[in-house]
Amino acid sequence: xxxxxxxxxxxxxxxxxxMLIALYCIFLVAPTEKDQGIIQRIFYVHVSSAWTxxxxxxxxxxxxxxxLWTGRDRYDRVARSAAEIGVLFCTFVLLTxxxxxxHIWGTWWQWDPRLTQTLILWTLYVSYLxxxxxxxxxxxxxxxAAVLGIFGVLGIPIIIVSVRILPGIHPAVLMTREGNTGLVxxxxxxxxxxxxxxxxxxxxxxxxxxxxxxxxxDTMAAMHAEHG
Amino acid sequence: MESSMRFLNNLFAAYxxxxxxxxxxxxxxxxRTRRVEDELESLRALRGR
Numbered sequence: 417x418x419x420x421x422x423x424x425x426x427x428x429x430x431x432x433x434x435m436l437i438a439l440y441c442i443f444l445v446a447p448t449e450k451d452q453g454i455i456q457r458i459f460y461v462h463v464s465s466a467w468t469x470x471x472x473x474x475x476x477x478x479x480x481x482x483x484l485w486t487g488r489d490r491y492d493r494v495a496r497s498a499a500e501i502g503v504l505f506c507t508f509v510l511l512t513x514x515x516x517x518x519h520i521w522g523t524w525w526q527w528d529p530r531l532t533q534t535l536i537l538w539t540l541y542v543s544y545l546x547x548x549x550x551x552x553x554x555x556x557x558x559x560x561a562a563v564l565g566i567f568g569v570l571g572i573p574i575i576i577v578s579v580r581i582l583p584g585i586h587p588a589v590l591m592t593r594e595g596n597t598g599l600v601x602x603x604x605x606x607x608x609x610x611x612x613x614x615x616x617x618x619x620x621x622x623x624x625x626x627x628x629x630x631x632x633x634d635t636m637a638a639m640h641a642e643h644g
Numbered sequence: 645m646e647s648s649m650r651f652l653n654n655l656f657a658a659y660x661x662x663x664x665x666x667x668x669x670x671x672x673x674x675x676r677t678r679r680v681e682d683e684l685e686s687l688r689a690l691r692g693r
Binding site for chain 2: 453454455457458461462465504507508511512515516518519618622625626628629632633635636639640643
């Protein structure tokens with residue numbers, strides 16, 4: 417059995433239950449935060465979405481670099497797929513954050529360094545997807561997209577450190593400015609890590625499906641080109 | 645009471661965004677894959693004629 421078939425068969429059965437276990441941990445294991453109340457439970461999916469988006473954009477950068485180096489189409493297909501799923505998760509971050517902020521900060525949006533950088537990162541990878549969708553499919557477009565995919569990932573370390581070194585109101589998640597952990601209760605940390613792992617499985621599954629679709633689409637385009 | 649209901653509605657909204665978003669993306673992906681597979685199949689059949 418090929419690795420592709422194993423992924424096809426097992427990934428839904430890993431990702432689906434993992435998401436249910438994550439929900440169980442969020443709502444039945446993690447305690448309610450005493451200052452913020454139940455709205456703090458958004459945090460688990462918000463942060464996990466952000467980490468998954470970072471993994472997605474990191475995958476774009478690595479596979480884009482491999483594409484530029486080797487010229488193999490499979491790396492380009494994975495880069496394109498990971499960008500799409502990364503943007504999906506980054507959209508979740510940008511939608512769930514304001515719902516939490518409305519209650520805690522009293523406003524939907526603040527031009528805080530972390531929020532602004534995340535919006536810039538999202539815009540960059542949306543540009544990447546637009547280039548892929550409307551720029552045609554020749555080698556030059558693929559190469560320019562790969563450069564954009566590598567360039568975009570530079571925003572991630574800025575987002576991670578901005579909360580510690582730049583003045584802003586976004587809370588630090590695992591490490592506060594004073595060096596303490598942002599999550600005091602170990603059950604909260606457990607819920608966060610379980611959710612992050614569940615999202616990672618979903619990410620791998622979706623990238624696998626999207627890459628498969630791209631491979632089929634490429635095969636079809638090649639057949640059309642061959643037969644006119 | 646009213647405030648905690650609003651909190652609950654917004655918590656539900658946040659989770660609906662994620663679970664709904666994933667569900668619709670997966671649905672769209674599956675439909676597109678099926679369409680491309682069907683088209684490929686018919687292309688192969690034409691080629692085989």
